[in-house]
Amino acid sequence: MTPIRTSIVITALSTLKKLTLTAALVISSVAAHASEQHKNVNIMPTWQQTLTQAKGETVYFNAWGGSQEINDYLLWANTQLQHRYGVTLKQVKVTDIAETTQRLLAEKTAGKNDHGSVDMVWINGENFRSMKQNGLLFGPFTHQLPNWKYVDKSLPINNDFSEPTQGLEAPWGVGQLVFIYDPETLKNPPKSFKALLTLAQQHPGKISYPKPPEFHGTGFLKAALLELTTDKKALYQPLQLPKDQALFDRVTAPLWHYLDQLHKVAWHQGKQFPAGTAETVQLLDDQQLLLAITFNPNAAAAAIANGNLTDKAKTYAFSAGALTNIHFLAIPWNANAKAGALVAINFLLSPEAQARKADTTVWGDPTILSPQAFKQLPATYNKPSFTPYPSISEPNPTWLAAIEHQWQLRYGN
Structure with missing residues (x-):
């Protein structure tokens, strides 16, 4: 996947007060050739404005649905998001996220640049590359997430299967085969x-x-x-x-x-x-x-x-090591609930949500946060500990x- 280089010109703004998140967070169309580079330029509101905009939104989250433990974890996350932020997280279970990529490509081809059917996706690898190349991703956005500061920057989060992430997806967990x-x-x-x-x-x-x-x-x-x-x-x-x-x-x-x-x-x-x-x-x-x-x-x-x-x-793992990757969360360029998706992703990066995700009685997915991130949690929480196998x-x-x-x-x- 090649880096994205696109300029977006936003004109005729009467006043900044009238600028809503939907109008402000604009992503460009992909160029005719996938090899052409683009850069997304966004005007980002404050996090408080994002929280205000997100309240009442429903986030349609396309995610692999093949694990009951993961599905149950996302139900818990939805309960927390509704209670704390007024955001509903609705999991759309898919067998292969490539199905979602094809749906977004169809919406792109049809010129559906807003009110899209997908608000958030669980991706990595070839699906990230395809979405990035075809201009299907909103962002960069990771730098505006308050919980971004907890992410362990020593992990290979800046590349996804050798493709630069460029803030277009937020790391969620570590996978080793x-x-x-x-x-x-x-x-x-x-x-x-x-x-x-x-x-x-x-x-x-x-x-x-x-x-x-x-x-x-x-x-x-x-x-x-x-x-x-x-x-x-x-x-x-x-x-x-x-x-x-x-x-x-x-x-x-x-x-x-x-x-x-x-x-x-x-x-x-x-x-x-x-x-x-x-x-x-x-x-x-x-x-x-x-x-x-x-x-x-x-x-x-x-x-x-x-x-x-x-x-x-x-x-x-085998003696040579384990095939290793990071799995990520991203937002489509035409998401109907961008603010809600940002709030959901930020919550899923919180020490509380990551500790629960890493708990082997819940899901057991290794955390992407640094160990220091969990010091603030009450003693009742199981503090994640993960020693990775040698990486391939x-x-x-x-x-x-x-x-x-x-x-x-x-x-x-």
């Missing part, structure tokens, strides 16, 4: 993808992964490719198809060879795949699988706390759609 296992069933879990194949061959039908493009499934493919390919550097450079087709074929060949072997001995012989991480956890608990997959390093503890796994379950950076997002497409051609049917 890890595995869950039961030590009583699997005493020596595999520490690499090659060892995983050996395990699958020794225990036919006991290994699987979510079906791409579900993001855990795509994460599995990316992590496997990073281990198996002989040209890792290429994965961190932009891919341009069809020009780079030969490069793509060469770099990804080891992945397809690996999956051909894995699927022969996988769950349902690779003809069927779990729908997502929750199903892999259920299959692990049912002893149909030896491993579950998740982007949450605290997932095992959270599943134990919620009664979804035996109390012996553990989370671990995400590939350039231009590779993801091509990998998913090739997977679909080979195994999707």
